[in-house]
Amino acid sequence: MIPAKFDYVRPSSVNDAVRALAEGGEDAKVIAGGQSLLPLLWLRLAYPELLVDLGSIDGLRGVRDEGGTLLIGALTTHDDVMRDPVIAEHCGLIAQAAAQVADPAVRHRATICGALAHADPAADLPAVAVALDATMIAHGPGGERAIAASDFFDDYLTTALAADEILTGVRVPKLGPGWGYRYEKFHRTAQAWAIVGVAALARRANGHVAEARIGMANMGSVPVRARAAEAAAAGAEASRDALRSAAQQADEGTNPPADLHGAADYRRHLARVLTARALAVASGA
Numbered sequence: 001m002i003p004a005k006f007d008y009v010r011p012s013s014v015n016d017a018v019r020a021l022a023e024g025g026e027d028a029k030v031i032a033g034g035q036s037l038l039p040l041l042w043l044r045l046a047y048p049e050l051l052v053d054l055g056s057i058d059g060l061r062g063v064r065d066e067g068g069t070l071l072i073g074a075l076t077t078h079d080d081v082m083r084d085p086v087i088a089e090h091c092g093l094i095a096q097a098a099a100q101v102a103d104p105a106v107r108h109r110a111t112i113c114g115a116l117a118h119a120d121p122a123a124d125l126p127a128v129a130v131a132l133d134a135t136m137i138a139h140g141p142g143g144e145r146a147i148a149a150s151d152f153f154d155d156y157l158t159t160a161l162a163a164d165e166i167l168t169g170v171r172v173p174k175l176g177p178g179w180g181y182r183y184e185k186f187h188r189t190a191q192a193w194a195i196v197g198v199a200a201l202a203r204r205a206n207g208h209v210a211e212a213r214i215g216m217a218n219m220g221s222v223p224v225r226a227r228a229a230e231a232a233a234a235g236a237e238a239s240r241d242a243l244r245s246a247a248q249q250a251d252e253g254t255n256p257p258a259d260l261h262g263a264a265d266y267r268r269h270l271a272r273v274l275t276a277r278a279l280a281v282a283s284g285a
């Protein structure tokens, strides 16, 4: 439980952090809340030679209202978004999902961007990010670039971020009138990781679902969209029966893992059940 030796820097600007990361090369790692990285160091599953701590870059903390979108800075924790009035007003799905992550001690340290950069397919916020069509903001030696959530998650614990890039924030759209949302998480015990998680958004108009977006956790090596169920829900009556029928397609095209917590078929079943529940609440059925 003693990590291998490493150097540590705590820059006060994004440019200095990017420079330190670039100089450290493949052996350098960003650290934010440390909730995923520190256990890996203790277990010696990771042994970076340099840690670049973002903790002193004040500009990366908090949620900024940009008009049609919200920018969640890299140091914003799960606890921060749970209490943020702008998130509550415009994108409550993020707060609802964050409240189901781990326990208060973890949520006070764990950042939203850290969860996205770590890219554990069982994590809750990556599924929310794909449902929201979020945009990741990355900074590297060449400047800033935006990466759509659909292009960000490459594989298990792997993203499109280059080794010398920092995720400085995630941009999410404000949910306009008519949109509802729900995060449904099935886990063995309160505060445990999701066996399957479903983030649903639905826009209701004239008693029907005009548009639906569904992101799922732990249904593959990356967070996935339930595209077939979204298409089936669009135009459907906002009733529990109609949405249960649409949700039957939630597992289409997925490749869920099998482990001690559940077989792949069990996860497929959970995806259908949780999607039906989440769509019903999101659409007010």
Ligand SMILES: Cc1cc2nc3c(=O)[nH]c(=O)nc-3n(C[C@H](O)[C@H](O)[C@H](O)COP(=O)(O)OP(=O)(O)OC[C@H]3O[C@@H](n4cnc5c(N)ncnc54)[C@H](O)[C@@H]3O)c2cc1C
Residues within 6 Å of the ligand: 029, 030, 031, 032, 033, 034, 035, 036, 037, 038, 054, 074, 100, 101, 102, 103, 106, 109, 110, 111, 112, 113, 114, 115, 117, 118, 122, 123, 124, 125, 161, 165, 166, 167, 168, 191, 192, 193, 194
């Ligand atoms: C006991 C426990 C229970 C948990 N339960 C859940 C759960 O139920 N659901 C869930 O979704 N998650 C759960 N988690 C995971 C937790 O949400 C993540 O550990 C946390 O969000 C990661 O953020 P962090 O700031 O701590 O990242 P760190 O641990 O600091 O970093 C994680 C990884 O991301 C990289 N990274 C971090 N920030 C950036 C950045 N800005 N730019 C580039 N790379 C970056 C790091 O280099 C590292 O590879 C749990 C964790 C613990 C310890």
